[in-house]
Amino acid sequence: MTTPKSPSAPSTLDDYANVSRLCSLCSRMCRHSCPTHLITRSDACSPIGRALIIELYRGKKSALTEAAVERLYQCNLCGACKSWCKPRHELPHIIELARERVVEEHRAPMGTLDIDKNVLHSSNVYGEPHNQRFTNLHKALQHTTPNAKIAYYVGCTTAYRHPEIALATQQALSALGLEFRFLSEEEGEVCCGSPLIRAGFTQTAKQLAQQNVQAITKSNVTTVITTCPGCARALREDYPTLGIPLPKKVRVFHITEFLSRYQKKLAPLLNPLSPSETTSITYHDPCHLGRELGVYKQPRHLLQLVPGSQLVEFPHNQEYADCCGGGGALPKTFPTLAEEITKRRLADAQATSTHHLVSACPNCKRHFTETQSAKGSKVLEILDIMELLAQSLKPKSRKDK
Amino acid sequence: MSKASTAFNVNRVKRQLEVWLGKDNVSAAEVDKICYSRDAWPLRLIRLGRLVLEYQPDLIVWPQTVEQVQKIVRLANQERIPLIPVSGAGGVAGGTLAVTGGIAVDLKKMNRVLEFDEHSLTVTVEPGILGQELEEYLEIRGYTSGHFPSSIFSSALGGFAATRSAGVLSSKYGKIEDMITGLEVVLPTGDLLRTKAVPRSSMGPDLKQLFIGSEGTYGIITELTLRVMPLPQATKFASFLFPDLTSGISAVKQIFRHDLKPALIRLYDENETRFVLGRFKSPPEGACVLNLMYSATKPLVQLENRMITKICKNTGSEDLGPGPSKHWWENRFDLYYPSSLNMGPGMLYDVLDVAASFANLEKMYWAMREAIEATGVSTMSHFSHFYPDGGNIYVIFIGHAGEPEAVETKYNEVWQVGLEAANQAGGTLSHQHGVGLLKADWMPIEHGASGFALLQAIKSYLDPNNILNPGKLGLGTAPVKQQKGGR
Helix, strand or coil: CCCCCCCCCCCCHHHHHHHHHHHHCCCCCCHHHCHHHHHHCCCCCCHHHHHHHHHHHHCCCCCCCHHHHHHHHCCCCCCHHHHCCCCCCCHHHHHHHHHHHHHHCCCCCHHHHHHHHHHHHHCCCCCCCHHHCCHHHHHHHCCCCCCCCEEEECCHHHHHCCHHHHHHHHHHHHHCCCCCEECCCCCCCCCCCHHHHHHCCHHHHHHHHHHHHHHHHHHCCCEEEECCHHHHHHHHHHHHHHCCCCCCCCEEEEHHHHHHHHHHHHHHHECCCCCCCCEEEEECCCCHHHHHCCCCHHHHHHHHHCCCEEEECCCCCHHHCCCCCCCCCHHHHCHHHHHHHHHHHHHHHHHCCCCEEEECCHHHHHHHHHHHHHCCCCCCEEEEHHHHHHHHECHHHCCCC | CCCCCCCCCHHHHHHHHHHHHCHHHEECCHHHHHHCCCCCCHHHHHHHHCCCCCCCCCEEECCCCHHHHHHHHHHHHHHCCCEEEECCCCCCCCCCCCECECEEEECCCCCCEEEEECCCCEEEECCCCEHHHHHHHHHHCCEECCCCCCCCCCCEHHHHHHHCCCCCCHHHHCCHHHHEEEEEEECCCCCEEECCCCCCCCCCCCCHHHHCCCCCCCCEEEEEEEECEECCCEEEEEEEEECCHHHHHHHHHHHHHCCCCCCEEEEECHHHHHHHHCCCCCCCCCCEEEEEEEEECHHHHHHHHHHHHHHHHHCCCEEEECHHHHHHHHCCCHHHCCCHHHHCCCEEEEEEEEEEEHHHHHHHHHHHHHHHHCCCCEEEEEECCEECCEEEEEEEEEEECCCHHHHHHHHHHHHHHHHHHHHHCCCECCCCCCCCCCCHHHHHHHHHHHHHHHHHHHHHHHCCCCCECCCHHHCCCCCCCCCCCCC
16 A cells, blocks of 8 residues: 555554554564664664654553653654555654644754744754755855746755855856746745644644745745755655645755756766766765655766766665764754764765765765764765865866855 | 462562662553553454453563573562563463463563674574564675564564464575574573583473463573574576466476475465466366475576476466565565455454465365365465475465454354364364464364373473463463472
8 A cells, every 4th residue: 555645635643553553563574674673773762662652652552651652752754664664654744743743742852942943043954044044045045036937946954055066056056047036035035844843733833834925925936946855856846745835836956856856967067076087976875855755867977978977876875874963853852862863875975986976965075074073084075965066167167266 | 389460569579670770660650551552463353443441461661681581581480470571472372461460571671682693693682672673684785584483573582482373484494493503592480591502412302492382482582693694696586377276286296206396385276366466367166276486596596496397387477577576575565554455344364374384284274175165254364384294275265244343253253164174174273373362272182191291391390380471382271280399
């Protein structure tokens, strides 16, 4: 039985009763892929364990105890379990719905309450001043076109923590001669709501969705691009599920999907990263971009456009890629667990003997760089795909001054 | 003599264990205990589907070193606390269920590869590494364990050894007891036993074989050394359709008498043949398909293919090409996902895995099928592990019985008549799934009074306080008589 999310009817935990029941009775066909299980090695901290906890709750056999809430929030919602599930059960979505109940019962973990509070006060997950959302992007702002039909939805992490990704994106778009704009006006973009949907704060997420849909509608753009897979998924898939879709004329793309349409034009603009030798690049598939949006080929095609690049794969890649550790609000709720997951992925990257670890998600970059820095060694050059492409752009095609 | 019981001070023991293992490695949380109250035994899953809460341990611990395991065992032995060793919990016989509470000792954090010896073609691992994890480790280096049970994603190496498991490529690579060259075991007293990891020894009985298949009743396996093989150069699939079961078995006998050991050799009865061939062909009544996979060096694959094709054609079969076998290999896990069919309300299912010599094999098949189908359930069967002298039968049954009580009554009835038929036909009552709780009562029948008494005496000697996995293999369900001169 497949369990697609219906865009027309917001789902409830009971809508998925048969699925959570079957998952709870599974012979653990996916447990070995769950990054949180691989660290804790606990059967409760696994997809099947979580499904059983949900079934116990639904069947009124067990309340949402502290331990039950912990196990549910220890899931990083990476979706790896789905890749090993022949019937493709949507367990991560069911866990999101269970978290809604946790929030309704006022039992949400402290870390997630912080996210909710920050967003309600400042419209971003970090609690930074909303009026400074584009402060770090002033260089890129100079290259925007007010009435452009393409809007670059930046997202919280890029705006406040990794503005270099936005600057690199601007360079690539400008090099291709593509006019774009930010949603930087007073009633412009706010947090996409993805972290809140994942954490069970659906009501707050709905408010954000309404604000973003209003801002995008008002901007009269036909294309929204984003460098954050979480934002892309929220705008494209979660908003319709929440009953707040974007206008039909607006199409949402992750930047790798969007730029893959310009490969022929982009290729001649790119230089080798190293004049004398090949550059090995290990590409990490972000969970939201890969498993949720199905985007695997496009980033790889773009990386292969860089002259002298040699794409190296993780042993677990594409549909079977391991999470960076940053998903599902885990860094806020269980930071040690999140860090252990990140370390594991970094170790796998190092084992590929790569020069560059490249992802296409600001959150992946953030968790990889922070964890590598904490270890006190800079073994890998960790970059977003847009930074790598921008580095490769020939000087004359760069319009960043 | 006292025996282990649940009457222990859980909080006090928990605090002690937390000192030794760290707080994160001890849990008494209700939801954790419920998650450890199941393995993959269909009857337990049928009951869990109705949210029947049972078989919960009082504590779960995750040791990370053999020294920690020793400390846990010594404490349990001193305090008479049942210990249930568990790793993947992928077993299908209830072998890791806590019958009388106690401490579930989850070994999954002991998951390191300790040594990979390319010269000797052996790998030494801790017991908590999952089959899939080991296979990935080896594959990246160009090797394979050759052990591919259907539970490879969920089961761990310790469990493979403890249940005496077999993988689907066993004709070529052997079963787990053929692969293991050395073991380390923590005995119920906390003492350590290590067998030398050597190709073979004639220094008396092979002690490691005492623990392989002991399902955690004689000791906790903490280290294993296994043989590995280079990844095969070539793989080729083949399928042949025989007019009936007799001709299919006859072909298999010929294959083994020609000293051929294809990696995969699976003969399906008429019912499962219809299921396996599915989109490929509508088989005539009574026809049985044989799926084969040759996996070896290129010349050997060619030779196996040529000789086996000739044998099968001479035995009156139709060559179906590689399709059905390849399709099975690529989709072999499909049946292991629960569905509304086998897990729907009122449904019952399971698999009887028995084995017999060729002299009894076909007779046993018909006797079991007749007895089981007479209870009103449907069957389909395959023979998936062959030897020069015989093979196993995997009798899958599925049925509907309505009310929960009726489901369990019917389930038990099927097992009773099925195993009675197998026993009367001279077969063993388990080829690869082990005993656990499911077949515990059958142990005296399987081994005879003297044989079972010996197993009990060994248990009594090794584990006088009956702390290790009480109730499994039918051992330690009652106070064990003190042996004179015992420890």
